[in-house]
Amino acid sequence: MRLLALDPLFDHGMSWSVFGVVVIKVLVAFAILLVAVLLYIWAMRKVLADMQNRIGPNRAGPYGVLQTLADGIKLFFKEQSIPDSADRPVFRLAPYLSILPAFLLFCVIPIGGTVSILGHTTYLQVADIPVGALWILAMSGISVYGVMLAGWSSGSKYPLLGSVRASAQLLSYEAAFGLAILAVLIQANSLSTHDIVFLEQYGTSWHTVFSDAYWLRTFVAFAIFLIAACAEVKHPPFDLVEAEQELVGGFNTEYTGIRFAIFFLAEFMNVITMSAIAVLLFLGGPSGPLLGFLSPTNPLNSWLMPIFWFLLKLLALLFLSMWVRASLPRMRYDRLMALGWKWLIEIAILWVLVTAALQVAKDQGWNLVLTAVITLAIAVGAYGVLYAAMPKQGEQLEEEFR
């Protein structure tokens, strides 16, 4: 087994044209992600404006679509200041530590099916590494370093508070996040992102979309994943890291100019990549019904339709993120911690156990419905015991006052 790549691109060894295909894929993915962030920020501002009966950006370009670009150019030419008390090298490094994981995370996401470029058959993703799911966890974990170091190296109070919140929040939700992914991995029986998509396979016809009932087997994990991913990328209502009313701007208070823009870019890039990961793990990624009247090898079917399905699912999730941003107020910090530790992690663990039991039942040929009912009952009972053992809010206060 090759350690680095499962992509059929490398089946016949390396050559200059294979190298060229890799370079093309990297550059295109990079450009797509940057453009996607620009469009996402614009769309988010437009949708938020719609939801607040405003008009939103409408001056730069048609419907204000170039507004983000204009903001970026402005920030690029602004003065960059570094506080006297800052740790200068770390202060300079932190924005890049923040944006790099966002790019690397996107590398393992398949945005289309199997295509041929320059005569080589390849997957439409930058890299299909055998441990893709671990890569996702690792990169989303590493991204906390950018925030943490930014706050710490600023040598200032509010950024430090913001970054401490960030690291606590990310560590708390990383557990639920990982367990939600684990529930999928147990069923997919692979860590490769490409395999996960095509094993969970919604199929290429409308029939399999419903008969497979993949969504039924993962919807609890999906809900946990969405909440935990929101917290991971500091998306409202979990944006305590940069709570303007309390912390000025949080970890990025002391940042100006292009460094600030990079944090901004990384934040929204993370929203896009997390949505893409949710599409990949829970919604079948690029798979979906093809155009029936054309052969499956037709370029329209092999190129366009997978990308179309991927984009459709991604846009639906991104709209959900904007909707959440417009609707929910920021959580109180203790509520955030309580939600993470008292609810999400327990439910995620129990759901992993239920999923594992079902998988074993499937392999052994047991009665699936009976197994599901029994394991769900055990899980609910276990949560009841855990909940009874948890200190309630009133008790906790009494304990502290004593």
Place this chain on the structure above:
Amino acid sequence: MGRLSGFRVTFRQMGKPRLTTEFPKEKKEKPARLHGRHVLNRYEDGMEKCIGCELCAGVCPARCIYVRGADNPIDDPVSPGERYGFVYEINYLRCIHCDLCVEACPTEAITETKLFEFSFTNRADAIYTKDELLVSDDGHAKQMPWELWTGGEDDDTSAWMRVTSPSGAASYEGRVNWSGELGYGVRAPERGQSERVASEEDPLLHFDERDKTA
């Protein structure tokens, strides 16, 4: 659904009409007596109304008006009378648009248009000279490049004059006792107060008339 009802609220807003007026493209209609940028009026024969008495400068609480009067040249008089406003300057960095100058003026020479959309970028532009304030030959205000006129803003420049009696009596009925203006002639009085629709819903109804209807 209690906790999630916020989602319905935000989603519903998306289809609703916007309240925003896209300002440079469109303007909202202004009240008839809005205090804006001043004009210096002229009589129908083109003579200036200002007599250089400096009452406006004296009453101005912001001290933004500077007037110097001079004797009219005998062969080519600027205003009908002995003296005329030789220098007339208003500093819009200081003006608070209180309209006291308009009230003080004995000849209805200075009135206010409804224009407030003027954004000068240097001090010299902010100080309007007599040339800039004086209405042009068609009776309309002169338009500076930094002003955004969209029409109608100098139509009722003397609206205040036309509804208020010289003595300030509230029960005054519109009665012409003002002079004509270049480009407009003698303007008709506004409808008298007692002619207003005597309904209780009318918020503009004067309070002692409201007592009468009650």
